[in-house]
Structure formats: C-alpha cells, structure tokens
Amino acid sequence: MKEWISKIGKKGKVTNNDKLEATTSQDTTGQFTDNFILNLEMVKQEIGHNWDVHFREFNLGRTGIRSIIIFVDGLSDKDLIDKHIMPSLMVDFSAEYKQDLPYLKGGISKEFIKNEVLSISEVEEVRSIKEFTSKVLTGSTALIMDGSLNALILGTTKLKTRTIEEPVSEALVRGPRVGFTESLSDNTSFLRGSGEIENLSLVKFQVGKRSKKDLVVAYIKDIVDPELVQEVENRIKKIDMDSVPESGYVEQLIEDNYLSPFPQVQNTERPDRVIAALMEGRVAILLDGTPFALIAPVTLSMMLQSPEDYYERWIPGTFIRMLRYLAAILALFTPSLYIAFISFHSGMIPTKLAISIIGTRSGVPFPALIEALFMEISIEILREAGLRLPKPIGPAMGIVGGLIIGEAAVQAGIVSPVLVIVVALTAISSFSIPQYSAGFTIRILRFPAMLCAATFGLYGVILFFLFMASHLVKLKSFGVPFLSPAVPYRLSEWKDLMVRMPLMMMKRRPKMMHTKNPIRKG
Amino acid sequence: MILSPKDKITTPQAAVIVINFILGTGLLTLPRSSTEKVHTPDVWISVILGGAIAIIAGVIMVKLSQQFPEKTFYQYINDIVGKWVGRLLSLVVICYFLTTSGFQLRAMAEVIKYLLLEGTPTWAIIMIFMWVSLYLIIGGINPIARLFEIILPLTVILFLVVTFMSIKIFEIDNLRPVLGEGIIPVLKGVKTTALAFSGPEIMLLLLPFMNQPKKAVKALIVGVSIPLIFYVITVVMVIGALSVDGVVMRTWPTLDLIRSFEISGLIFERFESLLLVVWIMQIFATFTITYYAAALGLAQLSxxxxxxxxxxxxxxxYIIAMIPRNINDLFKQGDFVGNMALFLFGLLPLLLLIISRIKGGKYETNT
Structure with a gap:
C-alpha cells in the first residue's frame, strides 16, 4: 500500500508498482511502457490492421483515466464484456474507493482494478507485446490503462462449440452416447465429469510453432508408469511443426516407426474408451480443435476390441471378439488364398468345388490376380466414393456401384461369381474391425498378400504372413511390444485377449504397462 | 522400460526357441530315416530313446554354459581351451550352423518344388525365404523369440488337427509286434533319431540372453520333450497308416500320409496344405535361429x-544350399551335418565340462 501512497499526485494515471521493475530491467523493447499513447501505438502497429480486432476507448470509473479494451470480434464473449467488464469499469467507483483508503485524485492502483472492480474469474498481467497479442488473438480481452506498465488480460474466450453427439466413427449399440467435441475444455470435462477419478492428471502443453494449440496429456498419477509419461511428454515437446491441425499430426509425429503400416497410437472419439485406457495405465493425448483423442501405448489386440465387449455380458463379448479376429484374418487372407489356390494349387481344393469354380471361370479372360485386383480395387473406389459423396446420395451410389460391379461384371464374364463372394466377404470383414485406421491397415496389406500369392502361391502367402509377423514382433508402441500380451506369453492376461472372461476375473491391470498399482480397485 | 531395451528372453521363450529349432525337416523325414535303420515297427521306442539322449546332451551343454552365464559358447571356449583352439572350435561350430541352415533351406525348397510350385526356380524360392529371415534377425534375439512364440501354437494346433484326422486309416496292427525282434534293431535307430533332436545346442548361445539362466535346464527339458511328443505321434501315425514297408519306400512319408486320405464335407478334402503351412514355418524357425547363431558367432569372434x-x-x-545336386546329395549333406552335431554337441561339451571342472575354481564364482 505504501508504494502507491507515495505516488500521490500523478493526475489521471493508474499508479504503478512496476516502476522499479521497469527501470531495473534492461531490455524494454517489445514491452509496455508507462506512456499510454505509445502503448496504444505499439499495439495498433502489431494487430491494429486486422478488421476483427476491436478497440474501445473509455474513461476509467469517472476518474478521467484513459483506458482501452481490445478484443477480437467473434472469439471473445461480447456478452461478458458488455454485461460485466464494461459496466464495472465505467461505474463511478470513486466513492467505494474513498471508503477504506485516502482519496487520491485520479490515482487508482492496478491492484484495485484487479481485486475490487473486475468481476470476472480469469485476470492476468502481461508485459510483453508478443504475449499480449497472442492472448488477444486467442479470444482474451485486454485492458490497457494509462500509466500502467502491464496490460490486464481478461479471460473472455468463447469458442463456438457444437452440441455433444454420438461418435460417428465408433458407433455402439450399448454404451454411452457421448463423443468428444472440438473443444478441449469440453473434452477434459468429459473425463473429469464421468465420475470422480482419483488422481487424474491433465497436463497442458502447447504445440505448433506458428499456430499454437493446447494439448493435454491425461493419465492417472498413481497408476501410470512415470517413465511412460516422461517419454510421451518428451516426444510431444519434440514436435516441431508450424501448425498441428489435428491429432493425426501428433500421432504421426510421436509414433515409434513411421514406416510401419500399423497404427501405433490409437485414436478414439469415445470418452469411455479413453477412461478405460487410463485405468489400464495408458496415457491419453487430447488436442484442441479435434474430437479425436489419442491413446498410447497400444497393442494389436486393442485394435480388435471395442468397449462394447465389456458392456455386454462376457459370453456375447467373447463371441463378438472372436468373430472379429476371424474377420481380420478373412479380410487379410481370403483374396490371396483364392488366388493361390486357383492359379497354383487347384488340386488342393475339393474336386467338386474345384470343378464348379473352374467352370464359372472358364469364360474369364484374365489370370486370377488381375481378376481379383480388378474387383478389390473397384470395391475400394466404391468405398472411397461413398465416403466423399453427399450423404443423401452416398448409399444409393453404393447400391448402384455394388450391383454394377457384382452382377454386371459376372454377366459380362470379366470375373467369376466365386470371386464376387470372396471380395464381398473381404469387404464386410474389413469393416467389422472397430478401429477405422486398423481396418485400413488390413485393407492395404491384403494387396501385397495378393501379389505374394500370385507369384509364389501358398508358399508366398505363408512367407507374407511370416514377414508380417516378423514386422509385428519387432514393432513397439512406446516401449510396449505391439503383440503383447499374446507374445511374449503372459497367460494370465490371455483372458482378455481373444476371449473376454468375466469381469471379476480381471483383477489386475495389464502387466505390460508396468503400472505402479497393479490391482484394479473395486 | 522404454529407453533401455534389454535384449533378454524369458524362460518360456528359451524353451520355445529349442522346440522350434528341433522341429524342422524331422517332421517329414524322421519316419523314413529311422525306419530304414530299425526295420521293425518299434521306431517309436528309438524316438523316445533318442529324445532322452538329446536331453542328456542338452543338460551337459547347459551345465557347461552355466559356468559362464554371462558369455556365449564363442566367448567362454577361449577361457577353457585357450585362444587358438577356441577360435578353431568356434569356427567349426559356426560352420555347423551354416551347414544346418543351408540344409534346411534346400530341404524346404525341394519340398516346395515337389508339392507346391513345380515350375518355380529353386533360387527364387530360397531367396525370398532368406530375405524374410534376414529381416527378422536384424531385430536380434528378442523378436526371434517372439516370432517363435507365434509359430508354436499354430504348429501345435494345425499339426494335431492334421495328424488326428489320419486316424481313419490308422491300423494298430502295423505297429505290432512290440519289440518282436528284440532291442537290437531299436538301438540301431537311436543315432538317427537322436540327430532328429538336434537343437539343444542353441542353449550354448542362449544362456547369456536369458533373464534367469538358472532355469535353463527346465527350459531345455521342456524344449526337448514337446518335440519328442510330436515326433512320437508322427512316427506312430505314419507307421500305423503306411506300415513299415510303405514308409521306407517314400521320400516324404508324412506328406504321403496326409495325402492318402480325404475327408469329404469339409472345405478342404486334403490337408497337406495345412501340414505344409506348419512345416514351412518350422523350417523358417530352424533356419532363422541357425542363421542367427552363425552370424552371432562371427560377430563375437571378430x-x-x-x-x-x-x-x-x-x-x-545360398551357395551352401545350392551345393547338393539332387535330393540324395541333400540327404547325404544332412547325414554329414548330423555326424558333425554328434561330435560337436555330443562329445565336445562333455570334454569341455570336464576340462573346466578340472581347471576349477576360477570360473566357479559365476555359477
């Protein structure tokens, strides 16, 4: 208090404790000075040319102190500014000011404004112009007062968010209908709000050199392996990009092996999935501006699991899960086995079947590989086109395309009907994989498998499998072997691998996560 | 956990490596090669005896290695017999591993050409196989162990399915009489059957990679017992179905057994494709581990x-695999490899164990 008392008489200025600071700090370029006009000039030079930046000059509390608030139209909550900030600043508070302190003609301390006048929750002081502009441009409102060395930054950010919707890419029959949105604070509130989680840590980072974005690393402090958190944070800090528009960028920049066709970080729109992962000792990464959260580390088995496996009773859960494994194998190997058996080992399929297949293929002018490639690529194009088309005509196009490709191609004698069955089976199987990106991997991998089959028959398919397996056993996601717990054998964890045993049998968290607290509570 | 990837394998992984090493060409050739020697239906007794011998030899090798749990054979042999003899012996062992893997490679190529790809040149079959294997071993012992862990359950399931389907043509009379001509013919076959169990020698190199070297004996016994069960099942089923005379006539009796029956109503009527899947994977395992062992030896020597x-x-x-001109040459090469193994891993470890024990206390601190 003494300091501002000693500064009596500075008419029309907010008194300043920062004066000493200002003189001691050598480098004052790019910082606010106590000259209001100069400050305003600097700010205007920095961001004044933007049409959406609004300047509103006024006198502080009928004292004649020149002040200005600066905000960005659309980003800042105008309602808040009009109803809370402006009225409280413009009302005559000199009376109140007089009550407990000696009246100072025109001298008002910054602390007074901050502590007694402004009735909003987030207030912060900044000194450098750079910080100032970055705050203003992200939606905060700045208050510059004549005589003050620091600008006050008022948290008025209001992002336009959409309503909570059911996740589009991960639909469930049973389970919460909540999906993440584009707003980071909404997303973290889903995590916090879904029941009180002990020791849930949400640590904030900034990514992007030019377009700065908030990124939150979430984990449960007394479960997660601290080394894992350290590693995740290190990798995030290493991200060196101008802008990070989507969590896919983060995913690609922190993954272990960018040459691998397998995704080594899981993305999800479902808060329940994230929480389940956190409970297993994994780390989640949420990025502002995208509804896709990332989960690391992941294993191959996670790609074939869905939260619904756990919500349903264990018998259907197990059945569905095994079905998915079967679907993955079918999607990967059916076309290549078809090629291998048709072009190399027709002696190995039952005679009757062989005769009927060869009978239907008699008019087909292409080798099995070309025939299969033709169909598989058409199906992929159809899938891609269906995605891009406007929603109302998408399904219609799908039906038309399917009819043309299936029926007409067979009638024209370009492909055999058996192949149509094979291709349809493959396509349906690949869509039954709950993770879209994992399904993609399998759909891509079946093309090299088909080429191997066309060159080396069954032998080629086996070698392709061995090659893929060799790749998978080497692959790690944040130090966790990608194929665990299948290999290295952890028999105690196989009850949640291909099958989903009753919940009460799953008393422990996955060992591969090296959790601090291996027993699941409750 | 993340920054220091320890290249250690667990005890089950060590056992799995031994199992996958042992199972290889033997699955297809053992019934014929052993029946040729024994000529009575008692081959299965020879197989069991052979397995027992392999276990004994393996235990000796493990005991030897346990004296130097931090070192591989290539490293500790210098301590026992001196630098020059040690280097020479290491080179011989490396040669053994190279010849074995070359043999596996060629045997695989021959079967593939015989059954699956008649027109494909041998070099193509061999090369693609080697490349996949190279890709795996670049990752070191840990990925190898993990891949073997994937192969093993597939092998067990497919193998059991296929063999038990041949129960339809199984005739118990073909296996009678038991010991009809006494024990002598059985003993004649023991050398052949024991060689089918070559694989425990990998323990000489595996010990320093194990996170619990003390459990190596356990890993070894499990590692030999499971192939023993497989081999006994194979021999019993093959002889039971094809009879002793039928087995001797055929080059690949196991495959002929599978080809000789059809079960209608299933997707496949013939199951040799499934057996081939298993078998190619097993050959891949054997080839990979011997390839790795040879490379490891050269790296540690230099x-x-x-x-x-x-x-x-x-x-x-590739050159080693292409040396045999025909399949008979190939089997001769196999016999040569076998004799080499008999000396290197039957006698040598025992000698070394005795020498190191006599030399005494110096290394005992490690055990």
Whole structure:
C-alpha cells in the first residue's frame, strides 16, 4: 500500500508498482511502457490492421483515466464484456474507493482494478507485446490503462462449440452416447465429469510453432508408469511443426516407426474408451480443435476390441471378439488364398468345388490376380466414393456401384461369381474391425498378400504372413511390444485377449504397462 | 522400460526357441530315416530313446554354459581351451550352423518344388525365404523369440488337427509286434533319431540372453520333450497308416500320409496344405535361429557389429544350399551335418565340462 501512497499526485494515471521493475530491467523493447499513447501505438502497429480486432476507448470509473479494451470480434464473449467488464469499469467507483483508503485524485492502483472492480474469474498481467497479442488473438480481452506498465488480460474466450453427439466413427449399440467435441475444455470435462477419478492428471502443453494449440496429456498419477509419461511428454515437446491441425499430426509425429503400416497410437472419439485406457495405465493425448483423442501405448489386440465387449455380458463379448479376429484374418487372407489356390494349387481344393469354380471361370479372360485386383480395387473406389459423396446420395451410389460391379461384371464374364463372394466377404470383414485406421491397415496389406500369392502361391502367402509377423514382433508402441500380451506369453492376461472372461476375473491391470498399482480397485 | 531395451528372453521363450529349432525337416523325414535303420515297427521306442539322449546332451551343454552365464559358447571356449583352439572350435561350430541352415533351406525348397510350385526356380524360392529371415534377425534375439512364440501354437494346433484326422486309416496292427525282434534293431535307430533332436545346442548361445539362466535346464527339458511328443505321434501315425514297408519306400512319408486320405464335407478334402503351412514355418524357425547363431558367432569372434555378418552370410548360405545336386546329395549333406552335431554337441561339451571342472575354481564364482 505504501508504494502507491507515495505516488500521490500523478493526475489521471493508474499508479504503478512496476516502476522499479521497469527501470531495473534492461531490455524494454517489445514491452509496455508507462506512456499510454505509445502503448496504444505499439499495439495498433502489431494487430491494429486486422478488421476483427476491436478497440474501445473509455474513461476509467469517472476518474478521467484513459483506458482501452481490445478484443477480437467473434472469439471473445461480447456478452461478458458488455454485461460485466464494461459496466464495472465505467461505474463511478470513486466513492467505494474513498471508503477504506485516502482519496487520491485520479490515482487508482492496478491492484484495485484487479481485486475490487473486475468481476470476472480469469485476470492476468502481461508485459510483453508478443504475449499480449497472442492472448488477444486467442479470444482474451485486454485492458490497457494509462500509466500502467502491464496490460490486464481478461479471460473472455468463447469458442463456438457444437452440441455433444454420438461418435460417428465408433458407433455402439450399448454404451454411452457421448463423443468428444472440438473443444478441449469440453473434452477434459468429459473425463473429469464421468465420475470422480482419483488422481487424474491433465497436463497442458502447447504445440505448433506458428499456430499454437493446447494439448493435454491425461493419465492417472498413481497408476501410470512415470517413465511412460516422461517419454510421451518428451516426444510431444519434440514436435516441431508450424501448425498441428489435428491429432493425426501428433500421432504421426510421436509414433515409434513411421514406416510401419500399423497404427501405433490409437485414436478414439469415445470418452469411455479413453477412461478405460487410463485405468489400464495408458496415457491419453487430447488436442484442441479435434474430437479425436489419442491413446498410447497400444497393442494389436486393442485394435480388435471395442468397449462394447465389456458392456455386454462376457459370453456375447467373447463371441463378438472372436468373430472379429476371424474377420481380420478373412479380410487379410481370403483374396490371396483364392488366388493361390486357383492359379497354383487347384488340386488342393475339393474336386467338386474345384470343378464348379473352374467352370464359372472358364469364360474369364484374365489370370486370377488381375481378376481379383480388378474387383478389390473397384470395391475400394466404391468405398472411397461413398465416403466423399453427399450423404443423401452416398448409399444409393453404393447400391448402384455394388450391383454394377457384382452382377454386371459376372454377366459380362470379366470375373467369376466365386470371386464376387470372396471380395464381398473381404469387404464386410474389413469393416467389422472397430478401429477405422486398423481396418485400413488390413485393407492395404491384403494387396501385397495378393501379389505374394500370385507369384509364389501358398508358399508366398505363408512367407507374407511370416514377414508380417516378423514386422509385428519387432514393432513397439512406446516401449510396449505391439503383440503383447499374446507374445511374449503372459497367460494370465490371455483372458482378455481373444476371449473376454468375466469381469471379476480381471483383477489386475495389464502387466505390460508396468503400472505402479497393479490391482484394479473395486 | 522404454529407453533401455534389454535384449533378454524369458524362460518360456528359451524353451520355445529349442522346440522350434528341433522341429524342422524331422517332421517329414524322421519316419523314413529311422525306419530304414530299425526295420521293425518299434521306431517309436528309438524316438523316445533318442529324445532322452538329446536331453542328456542338452543338460551337459547347459551345465557347461552355466559356468559362464554371462558369455556365449564363442566367448567362454577361449577361457577353457585357450585362444587358438577356441577360435578353431568356434569356427567349426559356426560352420555347423551354416551347414544346418543351408540344409534346411534346400530341404524346404525341394519340398516346395515337389508339392507346391513345380515350375518355380529353386533360387527364387530360397531367396525370398532368406530375405524374410534376414529381416527378422536384424531385430536380434528378442523378436526371434517372439516370432517363435507365434509359430508354436499354430504348429501345435494345425499339426494335431492334421495328424488326428489320419486316424481313419490308422491300423494298430502295423505297429505290432512290440519289440518282436528284440532291442537290437531299436538301438540301431537311436543315432538317427537322436540327430532328429538336434537343437539343444542353441542353449550354448542362449544362456547369456536369458533373464534367469538358472532355469535353463527346465527350459531345455521342456524344449526337448514337446518335440519328442510330436515326433512320437508322427512316427506312430505314419507307421500305423503306411506300415513299415510303405514308409521306407517314400521320400516324404508324412506328406504321403496326409495325402492318402480325404475327408469329404469339409472345405478342404486334403490337408497337406495345412501340414505344409506348419512345416514351412518350422523350417523358417530352424533356419532363422541357425542363421542367427552363425552370424552371432562371427560377430563375437571378430568383436564387431553383427549386422554386416547377417548380410554377408546371405550369399554364403545360398551357395551352401545350392551345393547338393539332387535330393540324395541333400540327404547325404544332412547325414554329414548330423555326424558333425554328434561330435560337436555330443562329445565336445562333455570334454569341455570336464576340462573346466578340472581347471576349477576360477570360473566357479559365476555359477
């Protein structure tokens, strides 16, 4: 208090404790000075040319102190500014000011404004112009007062968010209908709000050199392996990009092996999935501006699991899960086995079947590989086109395309009907994989498998499998072997691998996560 | 956990490596090669005896290695017999591993050409196989162990399915009489059957990679017992179905057994494709581990990085695999490899164990 008392008489200025600071700090370029006009000039030079930046000059509390608030139209909550900030600043508070302190003609301390006048929750002081502009441009409102060395930054950010919707890419029959949105604070509130989680840590980072974005690393402090958190944070800090528009960028920049066709970080729109992962000792990464959260580390088995496996009773859960494994194998190997058996080992399929297949293929002018490639690529194009088309005509196009490709191609004698069955089976199987990106991997991998089959028959398919397996056993996601717990054998964890045993049998968290607290509570 | 990837394998992984090493060409050839020697239906007794011998030899090798749990055979042999003899013996062992893998490679190529790809040139079959293997071993012992863990359950399931389907043509009379001509013919076959169990020698190199070297004996016994069960099942089923005379006539009796029956109503009527899947994977395992063992040996002898040796061995392995002119030459090569193994891993470890025990206390601190 003494300091501002000693500064009596500075008419029309907010008194300043920062004066000493200002003189001691050598480098004052790019910082606010106590000259209001100069400050305003600097700010205007920095961001004044933007049409959406609004300047509103006024006198502080009928004292004649020149002040200005600066905000960005659309980003800042105008309602808040009009109803809370402006009225409280413009009302005559000199009376109140007089009550407990000696009246100072025109001298008002910054602390007074901050502590007694402004009735909003987030207030912060900044000194450098750079910080100032970055705050203003992200939606905060700045208050510059004549005589003050620091600008006050008022948290008025209001992002336009959409309503909570059911996740589009991960639909469930049973389970919460909540999906993440584009707003980071909404997303973290889903995590916090879904029941009180002990020791849930949400640590904030900034990514992007030019377009700065908030990124939150979430984990449960007394479960997660601290080394894992350290590693995740290190990798995030290493991200060196101008802008990070989507969590896919983060995913690609922190993954272990960018040459691998397998995704080594899981993305999800479902808060329940994230929480389940956190409970297993994994780390989640949420990025502002995208509804896709990332989960690391992941294993191959996670790609074939869905939260619904756990919500349903264990018998259907197990059945569905095994079905998915079967679907993955079918999607990967059916076309290549078809090629291998048709072009190399027709002696190995039952005679009757062989005769009927060869009978239907008699008019087909292409080798099995070309025939299969033709169909598989058409199906992929159809899938891609269906995605891009406007929603109302998408399904219609799908039906038309399917009819043309299936029926007409067979009638024209370009492909055999058996192949149509094979291709349809493959396509349906690949869509039954709950993770879209994992399904993609399998759909891509079946093309090299088909080429191997066309060159080396069954032998080629086996070698392709061995090659893929060799790749998978080497692959790690944040130090966790990608194929665990299948290999290295952890028999105690196989009850949640291909099958989903009753919940009460799953008393422990996955060992591969090296959790601090291996027993699941409750 | 993340920054220090320890290249250690668990005890089950060690056992799995031994199992996958042992199972290889034996699955297809053992019934014929052993029946040729024994000529009575008692081959299965020879197989059990052979397995027992393999276990004994394996235990000796493990005991030897346990005296130096931090070192591989290539490293500790110098301590026992001196630098020059040690280097020579290491080179011989490396040669053994190279010849074995070359043999596996060629045997695989021959079967593939016989059954699956009649027109494809041998070099193509061999090369693609070697490349996949090279890709795996660049990752070191840990990925190898993990891949073997994937192969093993597939092998067990498919193998059991296929063999038990041949129960339809199984005639118990073909296996009678038990010991009708006494024990002598059985003993004649023991050498052949024991050689089918070559594989425990990998324990000489595996011990320093194990996180619990003390459990090596357990790993070894499990590792030999499971192939023993497989081999007994194979021999019993093959002889039971094809009879002793039928087995001797055929080059690949196990495959002929599978080809000789059809079960209608299932997707496949003939199951040799499934057996081939198993068998190719097993050959891949055997080839990979011997390839790795040879590269490791060269790297440790020269004290250099292992990767150049892995690449450098590719052409050498190819040449070794292409040396036999025909399938008979190939089997001769197999016999040669077997005799080498008999000396290297039957006698030598025992000698070394005795020498190191006599030399005494110096290394005992390690055990």
């Amino acid at each position: 004290k250099k990085s292992i990767h150049p040796f892995m690449f450098g061995l590719l052409p050498i392995l």
